[in-house]
Amino acid sequence: NAGVTQTPKFQVLKTGQSMTLQCAQDMNHEYMSWYRQDPGMGLRLIHYSVGAGITDQGEVPNGYNVSRSTTEDFPLRLLSAAPSQTSVYFCATGRWTGTSLEQYFGPGTRLTVT
Amino acid sequence: GENVEQHPSTLSVQEGDSAVIKCTYSDSASNYFPWYKQELGKGPQLIIDIRSNVGEKKDQRIAVTLNKTAKHFSLHITETQPEDSAVYFCAATQPYSSASKIIFGSGTRLSIRP
Numbered sequence: 001n002a003g004v005t006q007t008p009k010f011q012v013l014k015t016g017q018s019m020t021l022q023c024a025q026d027m028n029h030e031y032m033s034w035y036r037q038d039p040g041m042g043l044r045l046i047h048y049s050v051g052a053g054i055t056d057q058g059e060v061p062n063g064y065n066v067s068r069s070t071t072e073d074f075p076l077r078l079l080s081a082a083p084s085q086t087s088v089y090f091c092a093t094g095r096w097t098g099t100s101l102e103q104y105f106g107p108g109t110r111l112t113v114t
Numbered sequence: 115g116e117n118v119e120q121h122p123s124t125l126s127v128q129e130g131d132s133a134v135i136k137c138t139y140s141d142s143a144s145n146y147f148p149w150y151k152q153e154l155g156k157g158p159q160l161i162i163d164i165r166s167n168v169g170e171k172k173d174q175r176i177a178v179t180l181n182k183t184a185k186h187f188s189l190h191i192t193e194t195q196p197e198d199s200a201v202y203f204c205a206a207t208q209p210y211s212s213a214s215k216i217i218f219g220s221g222t223r224l225s226i227r228p
Contacts (some may be wrong), residue, residue, distance in 0.1 A: 004157075011132075042203060043158070090157050100146035100165060101207060101216065102215040105157030 002026055008089050013081040021076040022082035023091030023111050031094035031101060032059070034066065036087040037108075043090065049074055064089045081113045085089040116141040118158040118206050120219030127194055128227050135189045137204035147187045149178060152201045152221075162189070193226075199206045199226045 007022045009083040017105065033048035035058075045058030063085060065077040078085060091106040120215040127133045136146075147165035150158035163186065164178045166170045171178050175194075180187045191198055204219040 042120075042220045043176065044218075047214070072157075097163075100163075102148065102160060103216070104160065105150075106172070107157050108155075 001015040001075065004091055004093055004104055005101045006089075006109050008109060009107070010110050012033060012114065013078070014114055015083060016018045017081050019078055019081070021078075021091075021111070023074045023076070023106060024072055025074075025091075026072065026092055027095070027104070028071060029093035029095050029104075030071065031096075031103075033092045033103070034064070034074070036060065036085075036107075037090060037091045038087050046076065046089075046090070060096075068111055084111045085111065086113045087111060089106065116144055116206055116208070118204060118217045119220045120204050120222060122222060123220065124223045124225070126225045126227055127197065129194055131194055131201050133191045133224055134196055135196070135202055135204070135224070137187050137189075137206075138216075138218050139185050139187070139206040141206070142185065143206065143208045144180075147178070147180060148205050148207075149189050150203040150205070150218075152203065154200075158203060159171045161210045196226050196228065199224060 004025045030051045031044050034046040036045040037038050039042050044060050047066040049055045052071050055066050068074050088107045092103045094103045095103045120137045147159050148163040151161045152158045162173050162176050162178050164180050175192050177190045202222045209218045
């Protein structure tokens, strides 16, 4: 049971390049999400999905696309990278317990845009 | 919308002493309050949580308290050890909420002095 895996661990892009951050889970959780973490600013939600075929925007969705074709995978696409997207990106899964959503995070992808 | 404030931003305690991190939230509809520990280079890890129908919860050396009237919740770590050094995040969520309602505090960097 690997939990939540993210690839790559590190990535350097040039402004204007595109790429996809991969996230996979083996916990059969319906809920998945992407956060970015900037120094001194905690975690901010980019996009999330409550199940295969369903996605929605979080707090900071601009410049990012997602899709959810399977329960296991939730890739995050940067369409045209900008220096403001330099950050650490975390994927998370979640399971509902009663009325609450418990979240489990992957190890992160550190992205630098030059 | 919900706003979560976390204090202090940094905390240094002597090994063996106790550490307390405090959070306040603004939306009285929030009913689930998880705490995450993030070690250097890793994703946040859920360490304890509390629901609004409970005033206190304890798990070995860590405990969380909730004051619904004052909209305060706190993390208490007793008999601190070097491995407790990390960044700690509080969060607040609402019942049956979409992910956009899960709001994180800005984090507390805890350092344990030997």
